[in-house]
Amino acid sequence: GPRQTRDPTTPPDDRPDGAPEDRIRLIVAMIPRGRVTTYGMIARLAGLPNHARLVGRILAGLPDSTRLPWHRVVNAARRLSPRGDPAAVVRQRARLEAEGVRFSGDRVPAAYLWQP
Numbered sequence: 491g492p493r494q495t496r497d498p499t500t501p502p503d504d505r506p507d508g509a510p511e512d513r514i515r516l517i518v519a520m521i522p523r524g525r526v527t528t529y530g531m532i533a534r535l536a537g538l539p540n541h542a543r544l545v546g547r548i549l550a551g552l553p554d555s556t557r558l559p560w561h562r563v564v565n566a567a568r569r570l571s572p573r574g575d576p577a578a579v580v581r582q583r584a585r586l587e588a589e590g591v592r593f594s595g596d597r598v599p600a601a602y603l604w605q606p
Contacts, residue, residue, distance in 0.1 A: 510536060510538055510541075510544065510548075511548050513536040513537065513538075514532055514533075514536050514538075514544075514545055514548050514549075515548070515558060517532050517535045517536055518532060518549070518558050518559060518560065518562070518563065519558055519559070520606070521559055521562040521563070521604050522604055523559075523589050523590075524589040524590040524591055524602070525562065525591075525602055525603070525604035526562050526563065526564045526568070526586065526591065526598050526602050526603060526604065527562065527563060527564070527603060527604045527605065528542070528563070528564055528565060528566050528568070528603075529542035529543070529545040529546050529549075529563060529564075529565060529566070529571075530542040530545075530566055531605060532545045532563065533545050535606065542566070545563070546571065549563060550574075560582075561581070561582040561585040561586055562586070562604075564598055567597065568597045568598045568599070568600065568603070569596055569597050569598075570582050570583060570596070586598070
């Protein structure tokens, strides 16, 4: 159908198409194994442009037992973000490498980017 434009003056929580947290979680769940995307891309796909930090806060608040592939989300420079826990970067890199992602220094090469 025709693409509808969001009213940017409407707070995200008041939009009729689901809570921002739910939209963000759904998008993160779609990131394929062995690929990464950025906080900003997730925000844009969720209809929340310029809310990359919100995506980061939501992912940082996930329980340790989560099945969401939080480790497939990187910053705009394609680097891992420590989120106040240096050990998280080690875990994130190990998980990505186990999925076949290779690093160039501390960055994920653009070839691994998922941009639906």
